[in-house]
Amino acid sequence: MEQVKIGFIGTGGISHLHGKQLQELANVKIGAVADPSEKNRGEFITKFNLKNAEQFTDYNAMIKQVDLDAVVICSPHTLHFKQATDCLEAGLHVLVEKPMTCSSTEATRLIETANKAEKVLQVSYQRHFQPEFLFIKEFVEQGKIGKLTSVNASLYQNWKQLMENTWRQNPALSGGGMLMDSGSHIIDILLWTTGLQPQEVHTNIEMRDCDVEINSFTTLRFPDGLIGSLNIVGDAPCWHETYVFGGEFGAIFYDNGRLTIRYLNEKPVYPELSEQTTNQDKSFIDALLRLGTDYVKGEFAQRVVQLTEKIYKEANYQPIK
Numbered sequence: 001m002e003q004v005k006i007g008f009i010g011t012g013g014i015s016h017l018h019g020k021q022l023q024e025l026a027n028v029k030i031g032a033v034a035d036p037s038e039k040n041r042g043e044f045i046t047k048f049n050l051k052n053a054e055q056f057t058d059y060n061a062m063i064k065q066v067d068l069d070a071v072v073i074c075s076p077h078t079l080h081f082k083q084a085t086d087c088l089e090a091g092l093h094v095l096v097e098k099p100m101t102c103s104s105t106e107a108t109r110l111i112e113t114a115n116k117a118e119k120v121l122q123v124s125y126q127r128h129f130q131p132e133f134l135f136i137k138e139f140v141e142q143g144k145i146g147k148l149t150s151v152n153a154s155l156y157q158n159w160k161q162l163m164e165n166t167w168r169q170n171p172a173l174s175g176g177g178m179l180m181d182s183g184s185h186i187i188d189i190l191l192w193t194t195g196l197q198p199q200e201v202h203t204n205i206e207m208r209d210c211d212v213e214i215n216s217f218t219t220l221r222f223p224d225g226l227i228g229s230l231n232i233v234g235d236a237p238c239w240h241e242t243y244v245f246g247g248e249f250g251a252i253f254y255d256n257g258r259l260t261i262r263y264l265n266e267k268p269v270y271p272e273l274s275e276q277t278t279n280q281d282k283s284f285i286d287a288l289l290r291l292g293t294d295y296v297k298g299e300f301a302q303r304v305v306q307l308t309e310k311i312y313k314e315a316n317y318q319p320i321k
Contacts, residue, residue, distance in 0.1 A: 004285055007032040007066060007092075009059040009083055010074035011044035014097055018072050018124075019048045021281035028285055032066040034059040059083060063090045070120075070288055072281075073097060076173035077180060078320070081106040084121070088113045093120040093288040095281070098184045100301040102175030102320070104309050107302040114298055120288045123301035124280045125188045131273035132259055136245065136252055137193045145261075146248025151194060151220075151228035153243045155186045156236035160214050169212050171319040177212030178234035180308060180319070187304050189243065190230060196222045197303055198310075205315045208235055212319055218311055230311075 004027055008015055011033050022028045030048065034056040035041045041055050056062040063071070063086065070093035073083050081101045084094045094114070100123045101107045114121035127133045140148065159168075159178045167173040168181055179187075191197065203218035214235050220228035243254040253260040261269040278286070278294065286292035312319065 002027065004028050004069045004288065005031040005067065007034065007059075007062050007068045007071045008044070008074065009034050009062075009071055009087075010076075010097075011035040011037070011040040012074060014124075015044060015072070015074040016047065018074065018095075018281055019044060021279050022072075022285075023048055025282060025285055027289075031068060032056065032062050034062040060086065063087055063092060068092055070094065070284070076167045077175040078102050078173050081110055084110055085113050088117045088119050088121065091117065091119070093284070095120075095122045095124060095284040097124045098188070098301070099123075099175070099180060099305055099308065100298060101305055102180065104302065104306045107298070107305045111298040111302060120284065120295070121298040122280070122284045122287060122295045123298065125185065125192075125296045125301070125304075126280045127185060127189055128192065128296050129276060129279050129283065131276055132254065132257060133189060133193065135259065135271060135273055136243070136254065139252060139261075140193055140245060140247075141195070143247075145245065145250035145252060145263075147224075148194060148226050148245060148247055150246035151190060151222075151226065151244070152246075153186050153190045153229070154231040154233070154241070155182060156233045156238070156240040157182055158236055158238060159234035160208060160210060161235075169210055171212050171321075174212060174319070176308070176312065176319040177210065178214055179216045179232050179311065180212075182234075183216070183230075183232040184304055184308065186230065186232060186241070187307055188301075190220075190228065191303050191307065192300065193243075193245070194222070194226075196226065198222050198228070198307060201307075201311055201314050203311050203315045205312075205317050213317060216311065216315070 032054040073096040198220040200221040206215040208214040218230040245252040283295040287295040
């Protein structure tokens with residue numbers, strides 16, 4: 001395969017990041033786009049100068065009529081499972097936006113479909129390729145702050161205001177609120193950097209006069225007595241993302257991209273980070289060309305879905321009735 005021919009399902013906001021990163025790769029061609037919105041399709045085609053790309057309102061028509069190698073799925077959350085399943089069964093590799101699915105049952109079935117088809121299923125958790133999070137993961141794994149004793153993660157965002165009157169606040173399309181959407185990235189980092197899965201969760205959810213949850217405050221109990229917290233606040237004035245990884249003799253603090261390492265009675269250390277060398281799109285192309293294995297597999301993304309589902313169930317909250 002000299003050139004990878006890509007189709008897009010969904011050409012709204014996040015698709016533009018994928019389009020930009022894919023066009024930076026010499027061995028990739030965006031050959032077709034599918035979106036019910038003519039406006040979205042037109043803006044995407046114009047922005048990336050895709051005059052020869054075929055356009056469809058229905059993704060099924062696209063994958064049947066165009067000879068593609070892979071698809072990038074950027075549609076509303078509850079559509080991911082069916083669309084990804086159809087594409088995998090059609091013999092296409094799949095890069096799907098987060099969350100992979102809206103239930104653990106769907107996640108299991110999708111992974112089985114990908115394995116049966118022998119196709120790459122990658123989920124677009126871009127933080128896996130960012131130097132600051134790679135540093136945290138390696139630092140924790142190497143025991144440089146000792147055994148973890150606490151983990152705290154929080155995200156503040158003006159999500160309620162930004163997403164008003166959009167599909168993200170329609171539970172039939174979103175599958176949930178702030179936790180299912182932006183919060184999925186925070187859950188991802190919490191699980192990926194520690195390599196752990198919580199055994200027990202306790203949570204409080206606030207709707208804030210919306211059809212989906214806006215705020216959620218969760219305490220987590222991991223194996224070996226490790227305690228954590230996950231606070232997702234969707235009616236804040238701005239984006240603010242923080243993590244604290246506490247160990248037996250040190251801690252790592254992340255604050256909006258800035259890393260600080262602290263040890264008792266010592267001055268703070270601000271580590272130098274390496275340059276980013278790949279991203280979710282390049283790693284996807286490398287994986288399907290068998291040039292690399294550094295991609296976010298469905299099996300990992302399933303763990304994010306499982307914890308999200310567990311939090312909702314513990315709060316007795318069902319976004320989709």
